Amino acid sequence: MSSDHAAWTLRREIPSDTTIGSELVDELLAAMTEREWPSADLFRTQLAYQEAIVNAIRHGNHSDPDKTVTVEMSCDDQRATITITDQGDGFDPNDVPDPRSDELLEVPGGRGVLLINEIMNEVAYNDRGNQIKMTKIKGANPPADEDDDE
Known part of the structure; x- marks a missing residue:
């Protein structure tokens, strides 16, 4: 059942540049693909990474050159982990307002943490509050909403 690949890891310190930050996830996705991760897991992991790296660069470091x-990623046959640390002051994730509230529905931004x-x-x-650690477990996706019939 398992192909028992050795764990893949990457650690990079990058400038506060979203283009460079966005490119790093390709290496993780290649490692996950090699380990036969489902496409839904690849999509979700990439989406979460993109949100977190942009938050770190834009909100954490204020795009300060x-x-x-620091991006740390690892992947084996069952788990993919991403840790992103910026040099900003940090934030309290519990203080982020719910973007689904009526007064925020039409306000751009603010959805990354929820997503x-x-x-x-x-x-x-x-x-x-200047570091996020995210883990994806192979094949273990949160239940879809009732209106998600795909």
């Missing part, structure tokens, strides 16, 4: 973001929590299996922040 003198600040960096990440919905599509990843485990999400944790450090005490300072």
Whole structure:
């Protein structure tokens, strides 16, 4: 059943540049594909990564070219983990308003944290709030909403 590939890992410190940040996920997706992860897991992992890296660069580091973001990723046959750390002041994820509330429905932005929590299996922040650790478990996707008949 399992092909028992060795765990794949990557650790990079990158500048506060969303283009560079976005390219890194391709290596993780290749490692997951090699380990025969389902396409739905690849999509969800890529989406969560993109949201988190953009948040770290834009909101954490305020796109400051003198600040960096550390990206750590690992993948084996059952788990993919992404840790992203910025050099910003951090935030309290509990203070992020729910973008589904009536007064925020038409406000752009503010959906990344909610989205990440919905599509990843485990999400944790450090005490300072400048690091996110996200884990995807192979084949274990949150239940779809009732109106999601795909």
